[in-house]
Amino acid sequence: MAKAYVxxxxxxxxxxxxxxxxxxxxxxxxxxxxxxxxxxxxxxFEGADETLCLKVIARRLLENVT
Ligand SMILES: Cc1cc2nc3c(=O)[nH]c(=O)nc-3n(C[C@H](O)[C@H](O)[C@H](O)COP(=O)(O)OP(=O)(O)OC[C@H]3O[C@@H](n4cnc5c(N)ncnc54)[C@H](O)[C@@H]3O)c2cc1C
Known part of the structure; x- marks a missing residue:
């Protein structure tokens, strides 16, 4: 999340x-x-924005919901 933000x-x-x-x-x-x-x-590089937001951050957040 820090990488996406900065x-x-x-x-x-x-x-x-x-x-x-x-x-x-x-x-x-x-x-x-x-x-x-x-x-x-x-x-x-080091994780394109869409890949980072959709596949890493969103997936992790959804894991915490269920
Ligand atoms: C200056 C520079 C230095 C680099 N140095 C290294 C290095 O030292 N070592 C190394 O291993 N690699 C290195 N890379 C490669 C870099 O990691 C890749 O460019 C990066 O991972 C993106 O992959 P790609 O270029 O194949 O783009 P792609 O994966 O083809 O992505 C293209 C676009 O499509 C989007 N996209 C892809 N999949 C999805 C999806 N499922 N849903 C929505 N959108 C999607 C991406 O976010 C992006 O906007 C470097 C790249 C650059 C530009």
Whole structure:
């Protein structure tokens, strides 16, 4: 659950950072564009977001219900 949360948080934070920088935030010369790219992959590797949420977290939560 922590991974699912912080991956989305990282995407949101770096998106906002890029947005604040405007057009220059998209330019490769600025580190902020790389931060967004790196944050984006967090929800793909080491357990893709959908797999993590559906197959791991939801399954575990349902086990606790029954
Ligand atoms: C930079 C990088 C480094 C990596 N390093 C390593 C490494 O060191 N060692 C290693 O073993 N692997 C590594 N990987 C592989 C990584 O673990 C896989 O990319 C990851 O597990 C996702 O698998 P996939 O790419 O085959 O996507 P897929 O499994 O094909 O998933 C594609 C999309 O479909 C979704 N999806 C899949 N199944 C379901 C489902 N049942 N229901 C709903 N949605 C679903 C996924 O969430 C995803 O959005 C790396 C990947 C990257 C990008």
């Amino acid at each position: 991956c989305r948080a990282a995407e949101w934070v770096t998106r906002e950072a890029m947005q604040i920088h405007g057009g220059m935030g998209y330019a490769e010369e600025y580190a902020v564009s790389r931060y967004f790219l790196d944050a984006r992959v967090l929800s793909i």
